[in-house]
Amino acid sequence: MDMMDDNGYIVGLGASAGGLDSLKLFFKNLPQQLNASYVVVTHLPVNYQTRLDIVLAGFTSLPVTLLKEAITPQLNHVYVLPGQFKVYMKQGRLVVLERGLEPVNRTIDEFFFSLATAKKEKAIGIIFSGSGGDGAKGINEIHHNGGIVFVQDPESSAYRSMPDKAIGIDHPDKILKPDEMGKKLLNLLHQQV
Numbered sequence: 001m002d003m004m005d006d007n008g009y010i011v012g013l014g015a016s017a018g019g020l021d022s023l024k025l026f027f028k029n030l031p032q033q034l035n036a037s038y039v040v041v042t043h044l045p046v047n048y049q050t051r052l053d054i055v056l057a058g059f060t061s062l063p064v065t066l067l068k069e070a071i072t073p074q075l076n077h078v079y080v081l082p083g084q085f086k087v088y089m090k091q092g093r094l095v096v097l098e099r100g101l102e103p104v105n106r107t108i109d110e111f112f113f114s115l116a117t118a119k120k121e122k123a124i125g126i127i128f129s130g131s132g133g134d135g136a137k138g139i140n141e142i143h144h145n146g147g148i149v150f151v152q153d154p155e156s157s158a159y160r161s162m163p164d165k166a167i168g169i170d171h172p173d174k175i176l177k178p179d180e181m182g183k184k185l186l187n188l189l190h191q192q193v
Contacts, residue, residue: 008075009036009122009189010089012115014108016043016130018158022178023128027060030182034189037073039094041108044083046099053080070095087111089118105134112138116145123147128178130162140170148188150174150181
């Protein structure tokens with residue numbers, strides 16, 4: 001197993017309504033040699049027993065783990081956050097806390113803010129289909145800390161509110177369809193080596 005070190009990239013993937021199809025396309029077309037960890041944060045009800053980890057495992061050969069406790073992320077692994085938790089990047093670990101019943105779900109923004117602070121230019125934030133504006137402020141923070149920001153092309157989104165807000169608040173490095181993102185990520189990361 002490849003342990004994450006300070007040079008490893010963490011890719012934060014934020015999605016809400018309509019995001020499942022986007023995530024499937026992303027992982028189905030993801031090159032295996034990116035040497036990054038992937039953290040999937042979606043809007044799920046607090047009491048919902050997700051099967052997203054099982055679903056995504058059908059679209060990637062990378063190991064997929066449901067995040068239920070603090071862990072040190074490993075390279076080339078996918079971590080899926082259940083609805084009852086929030087996740088933060090802190091001191092090289094993914095720290096998981098109970099979410100509670102907040103009136104507005106900001107789990108994507110909260111993770112992206114922590115990712116921006118912890119990983120700086122090794123942070124990658126991606127916003128997929130969704131309603132509302134969660135993630136827009138967070139990817140702006142990733143951008144301002146030197147990280148990479150991708151946003152799903154709103155025309156390819158089932159719900160375009162999250163991509164539109166993300167584009168409106170920031171200047172993403174790329175606006176792409178989900179199936180195009182992996183190859184672009186590979187190109188960008190190889191240019192920075």
